[in-house]
Amino acid sequence: MSDVSKTIRARPTSPHIQVWRWHLTAITSIMHRITGVALYGGTLILAGWAIALAFGPESYAAYMGLLGSPLGKVVMFGLSFAVFFHLAKGIQHLIWDTGLALKLPAANAGAVATLAFALVATVVVWIIAAMTGAL
Numbered sequence: 001m002s003d004v005s006k007t008i009r010a011r012p013t014s015p016h017i018q019v020w021r022w023h024l025t026a027i028t029s030i031m032h033r034i035t036g037v038a039l040y041g042g043t044l045i046l047a048g049w050a051i052a053l054a055f056g057p058e059s060y061a062a063y064m065g066l067l068g069s070p071l072g073k074v075v076m077f078g079l080s081f082a083v084f085f086h087l088a089k090g091i092q093h094l095i096w097d098t099g100l101a102l103k104l105p106a107a108n109a110g111a112v113a114t115l116a117f118a119l120v121a122t123v124v125v126w127i128i129a130a131m132t133g134a135l
Helices: 002-007 024-055 057-068 070-097 104-132
Strands: none
Touching: 024 057, 024 070, 024 104, 057 070, 070 104
């Protein structure tokens, strides 16, 4: 019995955050999950908007005042980014589901494209909103 215990090695441990080097694809994967949760919060904001609309002009004006405040605009900007990022990352996942762009250079390029699209689309939408007086 003692001979067997000498040959058993300790089980290897998994890499963890302090050891593992962060990759862009891993960061965007985590961001995809975070933006999904943020979009759920956005649906609650949308539901609040509909409820305020149903309660009449005073409630609606108060709710729109909240959304139009600086904090409200920051939240809405973040939700805009979340929509575009989640959309782009979802498309990247659909591409991966076909078996394409799975190699590291293509996956990294897709992650960069996802971030670039989300940033550009968000800024463009907010510029258009500012130009039309929606802000």
